[in-house]
Amino acid sequence: QAINGSNVFRRAFSEVFRRRSLLFVGSGLTESYFVNLIAESLFSLGPSAMPHYALFTAKDLEKADPEFLAVRLGITPIVYGES
Structure with missing residues (x-):
């Protein structure tokens, strides 16, 4: 609800995504x-x-598409173990 209901949140996330390097951990x-x-x-x-x-x-x-993440979203997936 926070993501879909708040333009301010989406703009803030976009700026952080654009200006900083991010590491997604358990991010969904x-x-x-x-x-x-x-x-x-x-x-x-x-x-x-x-x-x-x-x-x-x-x-x-x-469950994900590593090529989509890398090519379309610009996120490099890193595998750290089996399960």
Whole structure:
């Protein structure tokens, strides 16, 4: 609700995503609302010059599309274990 109901939150997230390197830990990057938030940022501000990373277990990465994360969202998935 906070993400969808607050333009201020979405703009703030977009600025942080664009200007800082982020490490996503337990972030739910397989959730559509979160992917949509990042995609909105990329659409309105363009790609970030900063690298972004996300930690996944091998099991959790099976639920995501690593190529989509890397190419479309600019987030490099890092696998740290099986489960």
